[in-house]
Amino acid sequence: MLTVGIDLAAEAARTAVAWLDWSDGRARLLRVAAGADDTLIVEAVMGASKAGVDCPLGWxxxxxxxxxxxxAGHVQVPEGLGxxxxRDLALRVTDQVVHEETGLTPLSVSADRIGHATMRCAALLAELARRGRPVDRRGGGAVVEVYPAACLKLWGLPYRGYKRAANVTELGRLVDRLLEAAPWLDLGEYEELCRASDDATDAVVSALAARASALGLVSVPVGEQAEVAATEGWIALPTAPLDRLVSLGSEGGP
Incomplete structure (x- = not known):
């Protein structure tokens, strides 16, 4: 199985893509591409069994x-709600569920700068559909929405304080902890890049989350959530320990 993780930003300069090959009870990082443009992202998704995208899939x-x-000039504000x-304009249903489950609040796609990345994501989803690989925003198809910080927290790993160049030491500690928790993960020649770039590390975590989704080891929307998630998107949260990613599955697939 090949999973891909995409740390998507509004521009290529802050976008990273990671490819993980799963076989023989191990996960090997085949490649990390920093500065990933739209063409590379689409080709990566098209060639993967599952892709985890760190970006809202909808509003x-x-x-x-x-x-x-x-x-149309017909806004009606509810009375007595101040x-x-x-809140429901700024946060999707899945954002509120993530907060309830983890205590973390994803960036607001409608009231924060991540909206720029989501515009780019919308164009990528359209291109995938044009190529015959339409995306189920609930996570059931080729693409699943992921949230690296929440994944790290649920897997018992450091999930704060490793972003930006000023925190490269903390990023290195995160990589150390990740490799301790997942001795079956081989970062190969890209380990130093992961220690230097939080974008690269988040892409790897997103590829791990994609594997969890492919194995059915993530949260899924139920009931009314499923209807809303079809348009808003759904953040798949891990529901099993990290080592289950290799204790289940085989070389050929889930």
Whole structure:
């Protein structure tokens, strides 16, 4: 099985892609590409069994409805709710579930700069559909939305304080802890890049999360959540320890 992790930013300069090959009870990092452009990302997804994308796959339904109503001049604000009514405009259902489950709050796709990355993501999803690989935003198809910080926390690994060049020491400690927790993970010639670039490390974590999704070891939307997730997207949270990624599955697939 080949899984891909994509740490998606608005521009190629901060985007990284990682390829993990799973066979014989091990995961080998075949490649990490920093500065990944759209063409590379699409080709990576097309060639993978599963791709984990660290970026929202959609906007909150209530935000879309709000903007549509505002354009037409028909916005109606609920009475007596103060500022709380804006929560559902800023956060998707999956964002609120992640907060409930992990205590972490994903960036708001409608009220933060991550919206720029999501615009890029929307174009990538359209291109994948054009090539015959449409994306199920609930995570059931070729692509699953992931959140590296939440994955790391749920796997008992450091999940804060390793971003940006000023925190490269903490990033190195995270890589140390990851390799201790997953002795079956071989970063090969790309280990130094992972120690120097949080984008590269997040791409690797996203590829690990993609494997978890392929094996059914992640949360999935249920009931009304599933209907909303079809348009908003769904962050797949790991539901099993890290070592289950190699204790299940075989060389050929899940």
């Amino acid at each position: 909150p339904d209530k935000f879309v409805d709000f903007v549509t109503a505002h354009r 500022r709380t009514w804006r």
